[in-house]
Amino acid sequence: MSAVLQKSAKAEKGALKGAIRIEDVVKIYDPEGAAVMAVDHCSLDIPAGEICMIVGPSGCGKTTLLNAIAGFHSISSGKIFLDDELLCGPEKPMAQPGSDRIVVFQNGALFPWKSNLDNVAFGPLMQGKLGKKEIYDKARSMMADAGLSGTEHNFPGEVSSGLRRRVEIVRALMNEPKVLLFDEPYRALDSLTKSVMHEALLEIYYKNKVTIFFITHDLEEAIFLGHRLVIMSSRPCKPKKIIDVDIPHPRDYSVLTSTRYRQLMDETIELVHEEAKKAFSAGEKEG
Numbered sequence: 054m055s056a057v058l059q060k061s062a063k064a065e066k067g068a069l070k071g072a073i074r075i076e077d078v079v080k081i082y083d084p085e086g087a088a089v090m091a092v093d094h095c096s097l098d099i100p101a102g103e104i105c106m107i108v109g110p111s112g113c114g115k116t117t118l119l120n121a122i123a124g125f126h127s128i129s130s131g132k133i134f135l136d137d138e139l140l141c142g143p144e145k146p147m148a149q150p151g152s153d154r155i156v157v158f159q160n161g162a163l164f165p166w167k168s169n170l171d172n173v174a175f176g177p178l179m180q181g182k183l184g185k186k187e188i189y190d191k192a193r194s195m196m197a198d199a200g201l202s203g204t205e206h207n208f209p210g211e212v213s214s215g216l217r218r219r220v221e222i223v224r225a226l227m228n229e230p231k232v233l234l235f236d237e238p239y240r241a242l243d244s245l246t247k248s249v250m251h252e253a254l255l256e257i258y259y260k261n262k263v264t265i266f267f268i269t270h271d272l273e274e275a276i277f278l279g280h281r282l283v284i285m286s287s288r289p290c291k292p293k294k295i296i297d298v299d300i301p302h303p304r305d306y307s308v309l310t311s312t313r314y315r316q317l318m319d320e321t322i323e324l325v326h327e328e329a330k331k332a333f334s335a336g337e338k339e340g
């Protein structure tokens with residue numbers, strides 16, 4: 054566990070859930086045919102409440118790993134645990150998708166015909182475990198915490214994309230997940246908009262310390278947000294290096310001008326570039 058997280062985990066002992074343990078996972082697509090190995094004996098321990106940033110070249114197997122955790126597809130061997138509960142393994146190659154692990158889709162996942170508030174309340178209403186009033190009270194309060202007061206009765210299309218993305222995260226959090234899974238959510242955004250998204254995500258995270266598994270190609274984003282960076286090898290992926298981001302949370306954008314941030318960029322950029330070059334030349338050979 055990173056030293057930074059260890060400190061905050063101590064303070065909140067017992068409160069945090071959502072530790073992910075990936076043990077020797079292999080994923081081979083189409084084993085009887087083209088046999089594409091996407092994940093190669095990958096092991097990774099993510100403590101509860103950590104923001105774990107997964108960085109690696111295009112096509113190395115990052116999404117494959119996320120999908121295996123989410124229960125969207127099977128693994129070929131190995132095991133994945135969530136808080137010591139086996140999600141998938143030899144007897145059960147595919148995890149059951151569940152509200153304890155939610156993939157935050159950044160585009161198009163909100164119902165455009167429902168208000169933001171109704172979108173946020175939707176999951177728990179469908180589950181039917183809580184009463185309607187309780188659900189709406191909780192939805193309003195979580196929206197307020199995420200800076201969404203005043204947008205409750207707007208439709209998603211009536212608010213800025215930044216606010217819409219907050220609504221998407223709050224909607225996911227309403228289901229009280231242990232883990233949020235993000236797959237390059239801010240890929241298409243310009244750097245200014247991204248910086249606003251990053252601060253908003255951290256703001257929401259500080260109030261809801263779930264585990265975050267976050268895939269990105271963007272090193273700046275990875276260092277700014279993460280407790281740790283997992284730099285993946287080119288395909289088939291497995292961690293090549295794990296780096297503690299020992300910049301204390303809470304963070305804001307002033308971090309980007311700090312000496313430690315620069316040092317971490319220098320330490321990681323070469324590693325990432327090396328793997329990207331390997332992936333590129335492998336692609337050229339295959340193509």
Ligand SMILES: Nc1ncnc2c1ncn2[C@@H]1O[C@H](COP(=O)(O)OP(=O)(O)OP(=O)(O)O)[C@@H](O)[C@H]1O
Nearest residue numbers: 082083089091110111112113114115116117118288
């Ligand atoms: N359903 C599938 N069947 C066969 N091969 C697949 C399938 N899905 C992914 N692959 C292959 O597995 C490898 C890893 O894919 P994956 O999408 O996990 O990579 P990635 O690291 O997420 O890439 P990117 O950064 O481009 O999103 C790639 O070579 C991809 O072509």
Ligand SMILES: [Mg+2]
Nearest residue numbers: 115116117236
């Ligand atoms: Mg991907």
